[in-house]
Amino acid sequence: MIENYPSQNSSSNGSHNSVASFPQNQPVRWAEEQEDDWSFQEFLSILRRRSLLITSVTIAVMTLVVINLVVNQKPPEYEGSFKLLVEPVNDDPKVVDVVKDFNAQQSSLDYESQIQVLKSPELMKNTVKQLQVYYPEIDYYSLIKSLKINRLEETKIIEVRYQSSNPKQTQVVLERIAQNYLDYSQERKQTKLHQGLQFVEKQLPFIQNRVDQIQKELQLFRQKYSFNDPETQVAQIALQTAEFSRQKQAIDLQLAQVRANFAILQGRNGATTILNYAPLYQQLIIQIRQLDVQIATESTRLQEDNPSMQTLKDQRASLLPLLRQESERLLGVKFAEVATQYQTLEVQSQELAKIERKFAQRRNQLPVLARQYTELQRKLQIATESLNRFLSTHENLQIEISQADIGWQLLQRPTTTDIPIDAFSSQRNFILGLVASILAAIGVVLLVEKLDNTYHTVDELKKKLKQPLLGNIPFEKQIDTKKKRTFNQKSPLANIQSSSSQATARLAVLLDKEYGDPSTHFSEALRVLYTNIQLLSSDRPMRSIVISSAMSGDGKSTVALHLAQIATAMGQRVLLVDADLRKPTIHNLSGLNNLWGLSNLISTNLPVGEVIRQLPSMKQLSVITSGPIPPDPTKLLSSQKMKQLMADLHNSFDLVIYDVPPLVGLADASLIVPHTDGLLIVVRIQKTNSSMLKAALDNLKISRLNILGIVGNGQKSTNNSYYYYY
Incomplete structure (x- = not known):
């Protein structure tokens, strides 16, 4: 484990030759909220952000629903029904007492079995023969398929329903079935009931003796072994x-x-x-x-x-x-x-x-x-x-x-409706399909949102990270053509954005050379960022900061360059140091060559003045590029010469900004941050992976490095901010 201690003086020649000591071992105030529940406002924000996906899924599902409705459209069906009282309502007190002695809450008829009997081929045989005289196409299977027999809740009433495409046929079938069921109830014989009763009365004495014998055996067993259970x-x-x-x-x-x-x-x-x-x-x-x-x-x-x-x-x-x-x-x-x-x-x-x-x-x-x-x-x-x-x-x-002598009663005669049962089914299915499509689209959106590990807004970033949000750098699509043309003529920085827009965070281009245009939302956001950084320390100004990100492509180098330009435009002596000795970017963004730079200063005795250059579009801003990429960047950054160089630069400029490689998997930032005022982490909206950022912050927590805060980068500008009031 690398321990970071304040550097000791290398010599006794004065403060200019000593390594500056900065506050260290400050706790990393970070925690990821564990609750994934969305509030109503967040839910609406997700729907607005994913409106295109919702529309696409809804249209796709509705297309399938409409196709299914068209393909499966059937001819109209007419349904009729009648009701039978299959058990008498007991008014005789003697009969009521007998039933209550058996089970006051249950019926004496097994309705499920009775319904199966009513549908059996043996009972329906005569009905089918009578109907085939008028409708030869009817057979037992087609009749049973369209026939529904149900018990009405816990009553003694059975409801019979039948449907077909011909209302007259439906009425005839129901009338014939109703008559045959009534005849069946009157023709039942008591022979099987009497035979069953005789068998039961014959078996009861033997079963009673068996129970008594087993009870005696159990009693003797308990007495013999002196236990109950x-x-x-x-x-x-x-x-x-x-x-x-x-x-x-x-x-x-x-x-x-x-x-x-x-x-x-x-x-x-x-x-x-x-x-x-x-x-x-x-x-x-x-x-x-x-x-x-x-x-x-x-x-x-x-x-x-x-x-x-x-x-x-x-x-x-x-x-x-x-x-x-x-x-x-x-x-x-x-x-x-x-x-x-x-x-x-x-x-x-x-x-x-x-x-x-x-x-x-x-x-x-x-x-x-x-x-x-x-x-x-x-x-x-x-x-x-x-x-x-x-x-x-x-x-x-x-x-x-x-x-047994009491027959069934017809409570409702067979009746058939004149309106098809599926008259409103198409409209109902269409509405249900529309609702299902919308719900499916919302479900897909929520699933996509759950699988998305990025931060979509600055508000979400503030909510989920316990770190100060020092700035919100917007993403501006519209660039004034005239200003852009003027900018390209006066400064090579115009080419910075075209080259960095693909490799970095695609920040809006600052078209005003002196960063003095107050109407630029992008430049105003950078001014706010610079001001917030300076307000972090009340006893002394911020003299040196490190800018990094959890992963590449988050825009850390572009933020570092523009922040240095803003600080210079506000009267500060600023030095921008490209400490990314692995994949340097500052020289491309600033239009400078990279023949000599930081790696040369550390590995040779080259004077500092030989590698400090001024930005072509802003002469007051000093830049040290990375120089040739060394075989072992960590060795150079951890050297005593690097610490002495940082102390000298700290004493020579009002503000020194270091651009370092990404945090995850690399130790470069951990070697530089302890000798500065702190670390600024750039988070790309809708790009930075939250798990990568969490891993980076966990590593910083172990190293106990001073984190100044985070900068949201690339959020689309909204017109409801306080800035637009002016």
Whole structure:
């Protein structure tokens, strides 16, 4: 892990030759909100943003719906119905009492079975023959396909429905079916009911004797073995055994941990870990290191035989035996503690194993008795259920025999509607299809939104990141042709935007050479960004900042260049340094050559003045390009010469802006930020991957680097801002 400390003075020649020290180890105030719920306003914003996708999906689904309606359009169907009372309403008090004794809430008729009987080929055979005289095309299967028989909720009424393309045929079919059902109810015989009743009365005594015998066996079993429910005892023993097993597993886990700790202690890393947390040992280490520093410092001005040098060396030599003694004492104490803990846990593990074996023996004795007890209960339950069924059947048969002479009643005569049943189905299906299309489109949009890992607006960026939002750089499509032509004539910066629009964030072009046009929304956003940066520190102005992004293409280099131009236009002595030694961009954006730059300053003795250049369109702005790309950029950026160079630049300019590579996967920013006032992170709206940004911020949190804030880049301008009021 790379630790970042404030740089020490390299020499005693004054402040101009010293490396500046900046506030470090500030906590990264960042957190990603875990709630993915959308508010109503956010939901409307998503729909507006994805309106084109909603329209496309809706049109596609509606096209399929219309095609399906046209293809599956059927001729009009006419439906008729009639209703039958298939059970009499009991008005006789005696009959009512008998029914209540059986089951006051249930009917004596199995309606599901009765409906299947009414649809059976045997019962419908005569109906089909009678109908074929008038309609030869009717057969049993076509009749059943169009016939619907249902019970009306929990009533004793059956409703019969039939539909066909001919209303007259529908009426004739219903009349014939109704008459045949009434005849069926009158012609039913009681023969099967009486036979069933005789069989039940014959079997009841045997079933009753079987139940009594099993009850006696169960009673003798309980008296013999002195328990009522062996399953409860088995469960209790199982719970106790499981509890002891859990405790033993916990002890075994602790034993394994103690063994692992013992193994670690025997290794070099374990001893080092113990000594790192020993106050006295660390104090001795600190004293020895301080003496080493003093010896190194005095050696630069004194000879080896100087009394002061000898005194310091003697002091250091006297501390070394104390250090070894303290190390041996600490390690001995720790080994004794681990050994004692190991013995204690081993004894506990053995005791728990003994108890677990005792419970296992007790548990093995119960399964045989439990199986016998369960078998007796199962036999008793089966016999009791069989007895109850026979008793219930006996009562049902008696009630049905008493009511067998009462036929079914026709409550509603067969009637057929003159309006087709699907008259409004096309319109209804079209409306339902439209609603389904819209809902499907919204569902697709929400799915796409869930899969989208970018930030769509600055408001969303502020909501999900706990970092100050210092600026919102807009995306402007319209550029005045006349200004653009003038800009191209006066400055090569006009070519910057054409080359950087594909490689970077496609920021709007600043057409005014001096950045003084207050009507440019883009330049005003940069002024706001610069002002917010300066307001971050109340005691002293910001002298140096680092600009980076989570990933490439977010526009960090373009923001760095334009921010430097804005600061220069506002009277600051600004230096823009391209510290991206991997994929430099500043020289392309500024129209400068890259023959000499930062890499030359670090790797050679080239004077700083040889590589500092002025922007062609703004002479007051100084630029240091990256120079030739080195084979190992990290080595150059972490060098002492780079730190000294940054301190010199910090003392020579009012503001130094460093453009560094992206944060994810690279350590370049972590090497530069500790020696500046902080880091500015550029986030591209609708492009920066939120997971990449989260990984970058997590790495910054570990390094404890000072994050000034974030800059939203590339959001389309809206006309409702305070700026447009002026």
